[in-house]
Amino acid sequence: PSGEQQLNNPLLDHREGQMFLTKAFQVILEEVLCKGTNVQEKVCDWREPEELSALLDLELRENGEPEDQLLKRVQDVAKYSVKTNHPRFFNQLFSGVDYHALAGRFLTEALNTSQYTYEVAPVFVLMENEVLSKLRSLVGWTQGDGIFCPGGTVSNMYAMNLARFQAFPEVKTKGMCALPPLAVFASQESHYSVLKAAAFQGIGTEQVFKVKVDNRGCMIPEDLGEKIELAKSQGAVPFFVHATSGTTVKGAFDPLEPIADICEKLGLWMHVDAAWGGSVLLSKEHRHLMRGIERSDSVTWNPHKMMMTGLQCSAFLLKNTTDLLKQCHCADATYLFQQDKFYDVSLDTGDKSIQCGRKVDCLKLWLMWKAIGSKGLEERVDRAFAHVRYLVEEMKKREGFQLIWEPEFVNVCFWFIPPSLRGNENSPDYQDRLSKVAPTIKERMMKQGTMMVGYQPHSGRVNFFRMIVISPQISNQDMTFFLNEIERLGNDL
Amino acid sequence: PSGEQQLNNPLLDHREGQMFLTKAFQVILEEVLCKGTNVQEKVCDWREPEELSALLDLELRENGEPEDQLLKRVQDVAKYSVKTNHPRFFNQLFSGVDYHALAGRFLTEALNTSQYTYEVAPVFVLMENEVLSKLRSLVGWTQGDGIFCPGGTVSNMYAMNLARFQAFPEVKTKGMCALPPLAVFASQESHYSVLKAAAFQGIGTEQVFKVKVDNRGCMIPEDLGEKIELAKSQGAVPFFVHATSGTTVKGAFDPLEPIADICEKLGLWMHVDAAWGGSVLLSKEHRHLMRGIERSDSVTWNPHKMMMTGLQCSAFLLKNTTDLLKQCHCADATYLFQQDKFYDVSLDTGDKSIQCGRKVDCLKLWLMWKAIGSKGLEERVDRAFAHVRYLVEEMKKREGFQLIWEPEFVNVCFWFIPPSLRGNENSPDYQDRLSKVAPTIKERMMKQGTMMVGYQPHSGRVNFFRMIVISPQISNQDMTFFLNEIERLGNDL
Numbered sequence: 001p002s003g004e005q006q007l008n009n010p011l012l013d014h015r016e017g018q019m020f021l022t023k024a025f026q027v028i029l030e031e032v033l034c035k036g037t038n039v040q041e042k043v044c045d046w047r048e049p050e051e052l053s054a055l056l057d058l059e060l061r062e063n064g065e066p067e068d069q070l071l072k073r074v075q076d077v078a079k080y081s082v083k084t085n086h087p088r089f090f091n092q093l094f095s096g097v098d099y100h101a102l103a104g105r106f107l108t109e110a111l112n113t114s115q116y117t118y119e120v121a122p123v124f125v126l127m128e129n130e131v132l133s134k135l136r137s138l139v140g141w142t143q144g145d146g147i148f149c150p151g152g153t154v155s156n157m158y159a160m161n162l163a164r165f166q167a168f169p170e171v172k173t174k175g176m177c178a179l180p181p182l183a184v185f186a187s188q189e190s191h192y193s194v195l196k197a198a199a200f201q202g203i204g205t206e207q208v209f210k211v212k213v214d215n216r217g218c219m220i221p222e223d224l225g226e227k228i229e230l231a232k233s234q235g236a237v238p239f240f241v242h243a244t245s246g247t248t249v250k251g252a253f254d255p256l257e258p259i260a261d262i263c264e265k266l267g268l269w270m271h272v273d274a275a276w277g278g279s280v281l282l283s284k285e286h287r288h289l290m291r292g293i294e295r296s297d298s299v300t301w302n303p304h305k306m307m308m309t310g311l312q313c314s315a316f317l318l319k320n321t322t323d324l325l326k327q328c329h330c331a332d333a334t335y336l337f338q339q340d341k342f343y344d345v346s347l348d349t350g351d352k353s354i355q356c357g358r359k360v361d362c363l364k365l366w367l368m369w370k371a372i373g374s375k376g377l378e379e380r381v382d383r384a385f386a387h388v389r390y391l392v393e394e395m396k397k398r399e400g401f402q403l404i405w406e407p408e409f410v411n412v413c414f415w416f417i418p419p420s421l422r423g424n425e426n427s428p429d430y431q432d433r434l435s436k437v438a439p440t441i442k443e444r445m446m447k448q449g450t451m452m453v454g455y456q457p458h459s460g461r462v463n464f465f466r467m468i469v470i471s472p473q474i475s476n477q478d479m480t481f482f483l484n485e486i487e488r489l490g491n492d493l
Numbered sequence: 494p495s496g497e498q499q500l501n502n503p504l505l506d507h508r509e510g511q512m513f514l515t516k517a518f519q520v521i522l523e524e525v526l527c528k529g530t531n532v533q534e535k536v537c538d539w540r541e542p543e544e545l546s547a548l549l550d551l552e553l554r555e556n557g558e559p560e561d562q563l564l565k566r567v568q569d570v571a572k573y574s575v576k577t578n579h580p581r582f583f584n585q586l587f588s589g590v591d592y593h594a595l596a597g598r599f600l601t602e603a604l605n606t607s608q609y610t611y612e613v614a615p616v617f618v619l620m621e622n623e624v625l626s627k628l629r630s631l632v633g634w635t636q637g638d639g640i641f642c643p644g645g646t647v648s649n650m651y652a653m654n655l656a657r658f659q660a661f662p663e664v665k666t667k668g669m670c671a672l673p674p675l676a677v678f679a680s681q682e683s684h685y686s687v688l689k690a691a692a693f694q695g696i697g698t699e700q701v702f703k704v705k706v707d708n709r710g711c712m713i714p715e716d717l718g719e720k721i722e723l724a725k726s727q728g729a730v731p732f733f734v735h736a737t738s739g740t741t742v743k744g745a746f747d748p749l750e751p752i753a754d755i756c757e758k759l760g761l762w763m764h765v766d767a768a769w770g771g772s773v774l775l776s777k778e779h780r781h782l783m784r785g786i787e788r789s790d791s792v793t794w795n796p797h798k799m800m801m802t803g804l805q806c807s808a809f810l811l812k813n814t815t816d817l818l819k820q821c822h823c824a825d826a827t828y829l830f831q832q833d834k835f836y837d838v839s840l841d842t843g844d845k846s847i848q849c850g851r852k853v854d855c856l857k858l859w860l861m862w863k864a865i866g867s868k869g870l871e872e873r874v875d876r877a878f879a880h881v882r883y884l885v886e887e888m889k890k891r892e893g894f895q896l897i898w899e900p901e902f903v904n905v906c907f908w909f910i911p912p913s914l915r916g917n918e919n920s921p922d923y924q925d926r927l928s929k930v931a932p933t934i935k936e937r938m939m940k941q942g943t944m945m946v947g948y949q950p951h952s953g954r955v956n957f958f959r960m961i962v963i964s965p966q967i968s969n970q971d972m973t974f975f976l977n978e979i980e981r982l983g984n985d986l
């Protein structure tokens with residue numbers, strides 16, 4: 001029971017809070033950013049789940065804890081987390097740290113607002129527009145629309161939903177019941193978000209027709225034509241082609257021009273999932289990989305991957321200029337989007353979104369861009385390609401490394417063949433034994449904490465490594481280290 | 494063209510970056526956290542969009558900028574952003590700052606990982622489980638499942654999708670074409686995310702049957718029964734009841750026990766959208782508002798609202814223990830979720846999600862909870878109720894304030910009746926004139942920057958204010974200020 005006296009004393013002391021935050025900042029600087037990016041330190045300090053649980057003392061209790069204890073917790077969380085900023089983290093489609101982006105992220109967190117109205121996010125509404133327009137201009141569009149989404153999967157979902165709405169506006173009110181069965185087309189190498197989208201949006205995963213790829217992993221346009229015929233013959237209505245620029249495993253770029261020809265001819269929505277590959281648009285040397293992109297209807301592009309803004313930052317870009325986003329997603333909530341506001345309410349973006357509250361994801365990208373300019377971003381992309389060329393040349397000099405494809409992008413897929421397997425390609429248990437090499441090396445590297453790289457079985461091939469090279473903070477020495485380390489960890493297998 | 498020499502020098506200097514970050518942190522501390530929470534400073538420095546655009550110089554250019562310029566930009570972004578941490582920000586369902594949560598957010602940003610596998614997020618996989626289990630225990634479940642989502646709208650979408658999948662598992666592969674028309678039930682006061690979900694998931698907004706509410710804004714269970722009959726008579730199959738604990742405008746709590754009776758009897762999924770109201774579960778005194786919650790199948794609860802963790806933090810909680818989340822959402826991506834990993838792969842949460850990369854949203858809540866304990870959280874909730882009681886009493890003492898409902902929760906909805914309108918309730922233009930009062934006061938307060946509170950027309954009532962009282966950093970003086978300020982801004986109208 002709080003007496004009136006008590007209600008005059010705020011529960012929270014700002015000075016104390018700010019002192020804690022300052023101390024926590026120091027710990028973060030030291031543990032995550034200094035140690036975490038130091039090659040002398042581990043990429044991860046691997047623990048079994050039970051042990052880690054005990055170390056972290058995760059339980060939430062009745063009473064709070066003193067400051068020292070809390071700072072120790074900040075330190076522990078840092079200590080046992082994977083250092084994705086570390087120069088030897090090659091495990092994901094993100095890595096490294098950009099300090100300007102990180103400053104933008106801290107600022108975003110401190111300001112804590114939602115992107116939905118100009119009223120509560122004046123700076124960010126304007127900034128999001130500017131950043132999206134810049135990204136669109138790289139796609140080759142002078143007009144259009146767009147929105148930042150909580151990840152590329154959600155961006156891809158936006159595309160599928162808009163395409164469906166444009167073809168069948170009644171779907172919004174009446175649902176899929178009022179529609180014929182629909183058909184979606186994506187390559188065999190497309191990201192699994194296509195399936196997630198089709199399931200979530202009530203289209204059904206069986207309505208996703210997988211188009212064949214060539215030996216580089218690129219969609220074969222002729223097969224797209226055939227799959228469209230197949231879908232029609234099964235009574236489904238084609239409406240959406242999902243091409244990929246930069247596939248997840250191989251880093252392949254679908255040929256956009258012939259795909260666009262087909263989409264134009266048949267009146268299908270052409271979406272390009274460039275979540276991973278989109279950043280090549282920043283480079284004069286490499287943007288040809290996405291030739292034809294301006295002919296698409298929509299694009300997903302994740303700056304949180306190759307551009308290093310940090311999670312989450314995914315742009316959904318749209319060519320349409322008829323307010324399709326708003327028409328498709330609006331729910332006209334009067335409590336947020338009053339029409340008698342004293343400013344231009346078309347600045348309120350909430351009705352474009354499938355969300356309500358929406359995190360500010362544009363500031364980190366904007367601040368980084370201001371810091372290094374389009375030139376600096378281009379240099380990073382070119383640098384990543386150059387690192388990959390170096391890595392590939394080095395691999396070719398070493399006996400144990402077998403490239404699976406010549407990389408078109410910054411995914412380097414390879415097998416490590418331990419000495420005991422070399423020359424035994426024809427023995428009956430070769431594939432079986434090879435399939436066990438990557439998991440064993442991975443386990444060893446994790447437990448020693450020296451580096452991280454991913455592996456997977458894929459399209460009929462047994463487990464192989466997929467090394468991702470993006471961070472501008474790495475050097476050729478890190479590549480050499482990587483190759484040596486794989487040999488060290490795998491030579492006895 | 495990068496020569497080999499060049500490739501040995503990282504593009505990015507960590508020391509320089511860390512120095513910039515440290516300076517940016519100081520600016521954030523000063524501008525956002527010190528000034529931004531100081532009642533002597535403005536809540537917002539309102540500018541017209543054109544002027545603000547020019548002030549911010551948003552354009553992204555070829556070349557980067559020097560450090561001083563960038564720090565100035567950090568400062569400008571802070572200066573022109575709304576201070577949602579300010580004690581006089583009452584505009585949204587979030588406000589205030591918790592410094593422990595904020596430290597957790599900085600740490601999250603610095604660590605920059607994705608929640609999808611134990612491999613890259615060992616600490617956060619375990620931590621998310623712990624936090625979700627704690628929230629579930631407050632709901633009254635000893636078992637279950639759950640996931641953090643990018644907002645309450647997405648959490649609500651999860652509920653609708655799981656309910657549909659449980660009733661019709663074939664929907665995942667075959668889509669809604671294979672299903673009869675479905676029917677969803679939610680009150681007239683439910684959040685618009687129900688409509689967004691029904692549209693996005695291909696169910697259709699017309700399949701959402703709006704159930705009548707009583708004069709406090711709570712769902713009338715008898716009408717739910719009738720709407721279910723109505724839906725059936727129209728050939729639709731009821732599968733999902735969306736109840737609300739804490740409605741967006743009125744703060745009403747639907748009666749969960751009788752709703753659960755109906756759902757149990759008819760075998761319908763009962764979801765409770767407690768995005769806003771869920772935090773009453775922390776309070777022994779107020780948790781009765783959600784009596785019956787343990788009988789629901791799923792719950793949405795947004796700690797980023799009343800619990801002040803900061804955006805985004807939304808928990809989707811599930812009673813089911815048969816791995817429904819995974820079955821419904823998995824897409825079996827071999828590149829992430831290899832089955833031959835050296836640890837227990839059931840720890841990889843990616844297949845539970847509709848996303849791929851997923852931001853870490855649990856750490857801020859966990860750290861705050863560790864800092865103040867369940868007790869501290871309870872105290873905050875109780876304090877907010879106490880502030881509301883005080884505010885309401887004060888309003889009753891003043892002639893110009895007309896409460897629209899006695900608040901059950903921390904939403905205080907009222908009209909301000911300027912002197913010129915008092916006693917004129919029966920004049921023909923009264924409603925029309927009253928409807929213009931709130932927008933005018935709002936414009937004035939924004940332009941003067943003294944405070945922020947929202948208004949809306951709602952369920953037949955012309956524009957009224959909705960004041961939200963949650964932040965533990967406010968005091969009764971802030972309430973008094975608020976009332977005085979409304980009078981000052983509106984007395985001449």
Ligand SMILES: Cc1ncc(COP(=O)(O)O)c(C=O)c1O
Pocket residue numbers: 093150151152153154156191193244246247248273274275276302314848849850851
């Ligand atoms: C080609 C492609 N598309 C979409 C995605 C999904 O992006 P997100 O993880 O941001 O959801 C990925 C993620 O790796 C991807 O590789």
Ligand SMILES: Cc1ncc(COP(=O)(O)O)c(C=O)c1O
Pocket residue numbers: 355356357358586643644645646647649684686737739740741766767768769795807
């Ligand atoms: C009752 C209710 N449910 C759901 C939501 C949506 O939450 P979010 O903004 O996190 O999407 C809100 C937001 O205000 C709400 O009030």
